[in-house]
Amino acid sequence: MKIEVLGSGCSKCKLLAERTEEAAKGLGLAFTLVKVTEYPDIVVRGVMTTPGLVVDGILKCQGHVPTVKAIQDFLR
Amino acid sequence: MTLESNGCACSTPTPAPGPGFWKSGGWLLAALPAWVALYLGLKPLADWLAFRVLGLQPGSRLGEAVAFFAYDGPKVLLLLGFVVLGVSFVQTFISPERTRDLLAKRTGAWGNLLAALLGIATPFCSCSAVPLFIGFVRVGVPLGATFSFLVSAPMVNEVALFLLLSLFGWRIALIYTATGVAVAFLSGWIIGRLRMEGHLEPWVMDIPFEASVATGGPSGLPARLAVSVEGVRDIVGKVWIYILLGIAVGAFLHGYVPAEFMVRFMGRSAWWSVPLAVLIGVPLYANAAGIIPIVQVLLAKGAALGTTLAFMMAVTGLSLPESVILRKVMRPSLLAVFLGVVAAGIVLVGYLFNLLM
Numbered sequence: 001m002k003i004e005v006l007g008s009g010c011s012k013c014k015l016l017a018e019r020t021e022e023a024a025k026g027l028g029l030a031f032t033l034v035k036v037t038e039y040p041d042i043v044v045r046g047v048m049t050t051p052g053l054v055v056d057g058i059l060k061c062q063g064h065v066p067t068v069k070a071i072q073d074f075l076r
Numbered sequence: 077m078t079l080e081s082n083g084c085a086c087s088t089p090t091p092a093p094g095p096g097f098w099k100s101g102g103w104l105l106a107a108l109p110a111w112v113a114l115y116l117g118l119k120p121l122a123d124w125l126a127f128r129v130l131g132l133q134p135g136s137r138l139g140e141a142v143a144f145f146a147y148d149g150p151k152v153l154l155l156l157g158f159v160v161l162g163v164s165f166v167q168t169f170i171s172p173e174r175t176r177d178l179l180a181k182r183t184g185a186w187g188n189l190l191a192a193l194l195g196i197a198t199p200f201c202s203c204s205a206v207p208l209f210i211g212f213v214r215v216g217v218p219l220g221a222t223f224s225f226l227v228s229a230p231m232v233n234e235v236a237l238f239l240l241l242s243l244f245g246w247r248i249a250l251i252y253t254a255t256g257v258a259v260a261f262l263s264g265w266i267i268g269r270l271r272m273e274g275h276l277e278p279w280v281m282d283i284p285f286e287a288s289v290a291t292g293g294p295s296g297l298p299a300r301l302a303v304s305v306e307g308v309r310d311i312v313g314k315v316w317i318y319i320l321l322g323i324a325v326g327a328f329l330h331g332y333v334p335a336e337f338m339v340r341f342m343g344r345s346a347w348w349s350v351p352l353a354v355l356i357g358v359p360l361y362a363n364a365a366g367i368i369p370i371v372q373v374l375l376a377k378g379a380a381l382g383t384t385l386a387f388m389m390a391v392t393g394l395s396l397p398e399s400v401i402l403r404k405v406m407r408p409s410l411l412a413v414f415l416g417v418v419a420a421g422i423v424l425v426g427y428l429f430n431l432l433m
Contacts, residue, residue: 039207046211046285047211048176063199
């Protein structure tokens, strides 16, 4: 499973990356987590507000940091 | 890049009301009386701490400064926490995507006005300025309206509004909001009339872009409350130190500096004070919550209202870090026009109020 966290590196983006990692580990998934920090790479995914969460190429959420439990629902 | 097409991609399944609901909502309800009691008891508590526990003299400089700090610090933090909770909750219903769609293809001055007004309520974080800017421009929001939004969003936000309201009363809150919206409206309108679309960095228009659907916020009461609590933790966690520092400076000035001190520098008669306040304010960056305690001090020490408003707008609306970020999407010419027009608008507001008040 490929998980991407979109964001230029603000505190919310870091928090999302941490929670996503926790969520994925909690589910025992095999995953790679990539932080996408360059603006063109973020914009090209249609995202307008960071942080964004993309799982296997599908945009799951943007603009806020969901709880670990909510992230696990995205990953299932 | 595929996007989930069926509406709200971000929604979490709504859990059935049960113990989980009370876990997320119930404790907030229980915390409310404690909050009110603490807020009402702050003044006597602060006096007791300063004059009984620390044994300082009432009326002495140090005593008054400590009492001021012990009262004002917790008061502003309590207010801020309460306001941010409410606002974050309301904002789970508003998304930048929806604002964008409302503004798309809306040309003319109405578009600018609507953008400036929507900027007040739409959640905005300056770290999202670049993707937001591109998202707006690429779905057909006119450049001028995009700028109106970009000026208004950080400058006139709900947190600033409520803090001004609770600390200075409705008159100053209203004046700040109305003039902030006016500056955002006018500067966006002027930039639109200058037709500077060609002064964007080329990649802004060239990059393949597919507008994402409005993912919105979380859905369901527990999830919305969780996000709101998160907002309080995020914002209060970020600004509390600046607020306390600002109030500490304020407390010091409160006890030690005569009330007329600022008249010479920021009073009405010092004509140069408005442009100077803007010049000092532009490179500085603080969000509205951080700057308000300083504003409180300036006003209390005899600074003119217009000069103080101009300073606050310059600090919140324009900043060096944001300019560096925006440079990625606009050429220096457009960036310079943007900074110049907004700064000029702020100076104008400053003079206007010094003249009227």
